[in-house]
Amino acid sequence: MAYAYWKSGKVNDLAVFDLFFRTNPFQGEFTIFAGLEECLKFLENFNYSDSDIEYLRQALPGNIEPEFFAYLKDLTCKDVKVSAIEEGSVVFPRVPLLRVEGPLIIAQLLETTLLTLVNFASLMATNAARYRMVAGKSVSLLEFGLRRAQGPDGGLSASKYAYIGGFDGTSNVLAGKMFNIPVRGTHAHSFVTSFSTLEDINSVILRHAETQKPCDLLELATEWRNRVSAIIDISPEEASDGELAALISYALAFPSGFLALVDTYDVKRSGLLNFCAVALALNDCGYRAVGIRIDSGDLAYLSVLARDTFEQVGKAFNLPWFLKLTIVASNDINEETILSLNEQGHKIDCFGIGTHLVTCQRQPALGCVYKLVEINGQPRIKLSQDVGKVTIPGHKEAYRLFGADGHALIDLLQRSSEPAPVVGQKVLCRHPFQESKRAYVIPSKVEHLCKVYWKDGHVTTPPKPLSEVRERVQSSLKTLRQDIKRNLNPTPYKVAVSDDLYNFIHDLWLQNAPIGELS
Amino acid sequence: MAYAYWKSGKVNDLAVFDLFFRTNPFQGEFTIFAGLEECLKFLENFNYSDSDIEYLRQALPGNIEPEFFAYLKDLTCKDVKVSAIEEGSVVFPRVPLLRVEGPLIIAQLLETTLLTLVNFASLMATNAARYRMVAGKSVSLLEFGLRRAQGPDGGLSASKYAYIGGFDGTSNVLAGKMFNIPVRGTHAHSFVTSFSTLEDINSVILRHAETQKPCDLLELATEWRNRVSAIIDISPEEASDGELAALISYALAFPSGFLALVDTYDVKRSGLLNFCAVALALNDCGYRAVGIRIDSGDLAYLSVLARDTFEQVGKAFNLPWFLKLTIVASNDINEETILSLNEQGHKIDCFGIGTHLVTCQRQPALGCVYKLVEINGQPRIKLSQDVGKVTIPGHKEAYRLFGADGHALIDLLQRSSEPAPVVGQKVLCRHPFQESKRAYVIPSKVEHLCKVYWKDGHVTTPPKPLSEVRERVQSSLKTLRQDIKRNLNPTPYKVAVSDDLYNFIHDLWLQNAPIGELS
Structure with a gap:
């Protein structure tokens, strides 16, 4: 032409x-x-x-x-x-x-x-911007879409323009590097399944945030698991030891950024109990856990369950900040899911949104x-x-x-x-x-x-x-x-x-x- | 992690x-x-x-x-x-x-x-591959999607994998260069609208493909337009002179690859008449036109109309190849459109497919x-x-x-x-x-x-x-x-x-x- x-x-x-x-x-x-x-x-x-x-x-x-x-x-x-x-x-x-x-x-x-x-x-x-409007201002929105994007550059563009449109961060590290977008993420299920027993933990010692005194995180977490289990009426035998091992290991790597995936085995009977155990152990070492991520199941129900659990545990041990732990949800979320969750009532503080956001599925x-x-x-x-x-x-x-x-x-x-x-x-x-x-x-x-x-x-x-x-x-x-x-x-x-x-x-x-x- | x-x-x-x-x-x-x-x-x-x-x-x-x-x-x-x-x-x-x-x-x-x-x-x-299956083997499929792709690289990937899946070519020139995919395309409506009158034609002389004798393409096309107009019962006054000027100019640039967009003003009352005029003028100069592209309207009806027109004209002037001119269709086509066109009966030889293909809209x-x-x-x-x-x-x-x-x-x-x-x-x-x-x-x-x-x-x-x-x-x-x-x-x-x-x-x-x- x-x-x-x-x-x-x-x-x-x-x-x-x-x-x-x-x-x-x-x-x-x-x-x-x-x-x-x-x-x-x-x-x-x-x-x-x-x-x-x-x-x-x-x-x-x-x-x-x-x-x-x-x-x-x-x-x-x-x-x-x-x-x-x-x-x-x-x-x-x-x-x-x-x-x-x-x-x-x-x-x-x-x-x-x-x-x-x-x-x-x-x-x-x-x-x-539409996701931001339905989610409201008090909820964090993270873009988790690279794996489903239309090509690597489609993913990079998606991270950039999601941020412009009102998202707070991305799991795309290259986008973080190139555009100075806050990078956020947790771990995947494979991190949890890579541990099977408590023996899989490499080291157990974390130094106290202030006193520098060595703390045995495994011992503390095991004790706390027993104490929490009585409060929330879940037997510690039901909870996965592999999951506990994974969460302890993650906490050792990121003591001040502990945000753990809790749905690898069962949110109610394993994930929440293990998370609370490790969060309380971290607290003994002078660190405050950040929260949890739920990636499957009924997000309204599970987020309310998690918040209730945090309330029970926080009140039992007189830890007011425990009531405000962050709950991240991230399973196939779109505008309609958020609207429906809003209607049902939920306790989610942050959505991790992938496929529907980055490919603009609608x-x-x-x-x-x-x-x-x-x-x-x-x-x-x-x-x-x-x-x-x-x-x-x-x-x-x-x-x-x-x-x-x-x-x-x-x-x-x-x-x-x-x-x-x-x-x-x-x-x-x-x-x-x-x-x-x-x-x-x-x-x-x-x-x-x-x-x-x-x-x-x-x-x-x-x-x-x-x-x-x-x-x-x-x-x-x-x-x-x-x-x-x-x-x-x-x-x-x-x-x-x-x-x-x-x-x-x-x-x-x-x-x-x-x-x-x-x- | x-x-x-x-x-x-x-x-x-x-x-x-x-x-x-x-x-x-x-x-x-x-x-x-x-x-x-x-x-x-x-x-x-x-x-x-x-x-x-x-x-x-x-x-x-x-x-x-x-x-x-x-x-x-x-x-x-x-x-x-x-x-x-x-x-x-x-x-x-x-x-x-x-x-x-x-x-x-x-x-x-x-x-x-x-x-x-x-x-x-x-x-x-x-x-x-799905488009290829519904279109059948005898129809050409061209990927025209870059402008609607999810980012420049999304467009490039789309061109590559559309070709792998069974498309015959792309309008994405970079994809042609990088992956050796056949590059195909026509002109846009703006090429047509950039001409308003027959005076807008710069040069009118095309040398005969074999004899090298100079032919006045404008004179020939104007004469042919009158003759064709009598056959297909469309007055030459109805047809756009700007469009005729554009098609003559396009033919002068690409005498052996003349494929013209005919729906800028009106397929029936302007585009087909002007196209036939220029195609017959080219024929006088020893060149065979390739065909037309239709980018709007009822594609089943217009393709049948175009084929009928080509038959009338081809028979009138004893040019059997005129009956087989290529008809390309390209307006918002998806799998369902092709299935529906197949059902209605159409005379399209080639689909140019963009948005629905490259973004996988479904x-x-x-x-x-x-x-x-x-x-x-x-x-x-x-x-x-x-x-x-x-x-x-x-x-x-x-x-x-x-x-x-x-x-x-x-x-x-x-x-x-x-x-x-x-x-x-x-x-x-x-x-x-x-x-x-x-x-x-x-x-x-x-x-x-x-x-x-x-x-x-x-x-x-x-x-x-x-x-x-x-x-x-x-x-x-x-x-x-x-x-x-x-x-x-x-x-x-x-x-x-x-x-x-x-x-x-x-x-x-x-x-x-x-x-x-x-x-």
């Missing part, structure tokens, strides 16, 4: 492309825009290497003129201008997330990569498209039998109009030649395709949505650090009314066009659409 | 891990195993760089002993042995795809990456797990409230038993100490968990499923080139009975254990399961 443009003498044609989506994902009414930083890196590094050119030379038909390859060899993004919405912002259908202006060929060559970088990033950030792709809207100053429209697929032509600006209470009221697209909406002055907002749907809005605040991020071969607005993008997601979501964000039947947020743009679209539409004939 | 193993003195413990899945994806009854080559590359390159160690040092708690980092620094896969099923084979639940044997810590550290590399690769290859993750089954020669079992999640312990071998007609009858897992099943001798096959489900099988052929691929720090069986893996998929699928492969309610393929292994599992299970108490 680039060659056909080149061959058609379109090397100096100036194009404007809009990158946008048509429908919010997950049957929701909002999307988080993400991926901008990666897009800017791509623009900076865009070039065809010698081996790329060599490959293209043999892959393309024999008639391609050699000057085309010379043209590709020198191609960079220096003549391209890219405007974008701030990364981490709440965005809506039809509003351009990116506007790419520049020579037609290079702007066209950027299409697929820009779409790839924005589509999954925005989908993941939106998914994560909808694994966002449908961003990249459409030509202007060439050499002339507007372009893509028609379709399906009105929803008709593009909004021309060089446009997008504004978000806010009400007096600080909530976003509507996004308004205008032709770039029009003056921006003004605070306190009424502006006519029209549905882009339905003639009769119109409303006057008097904005209390007007936000110009697009900024120039790339011009003359350089990043002009440096992308914000991950932590700020993450904050932007939450602050941007706060500007949305609750009914737009709710899980069930959310209210659609409105995206409108100015009267001028409305007429512009429809005139162009009529000019380009062939007149049908019924027969 | 690695540190806890290390701290527990488990540096020289020898572990056996099985990598397997529990359920076939896409509500089907088979899976294609893929990703092995990438796993071998990972084993070859496994190491912790200085910066990795430095990161771990600051990310882990302060109490970690410095010797552990020295241990990590020297860690490689030289002591690990990996056996695997041949890449591209049909595989089934519970049969180990990979068996990893070696020092516990390193074998454990491989877990997440091996899972990532096998899970998505196998899911994609299976998805592609089920975006395969649930492979990696479980410890033996340590220091002692079997390990992971119990669960859910019988389906109980692991099959011990070092095992897997065999596929074939019937006299060449079809695979059953996969049989045995303890590695047992003699392999013998052709012509009956063998008792038992359901791993249901006591009463047993059957005698007399195999006509026995295939030992696992081979050693990695040992002593080297690849021992070099992975096959992509094209051979791709053939393996088709030949392996041929050994499955049709009812196992069908789309609706397929028959499950049986995976059994030997009598010896059955007893071994259940003895171990009873030893490890706590006895409950009803209250």
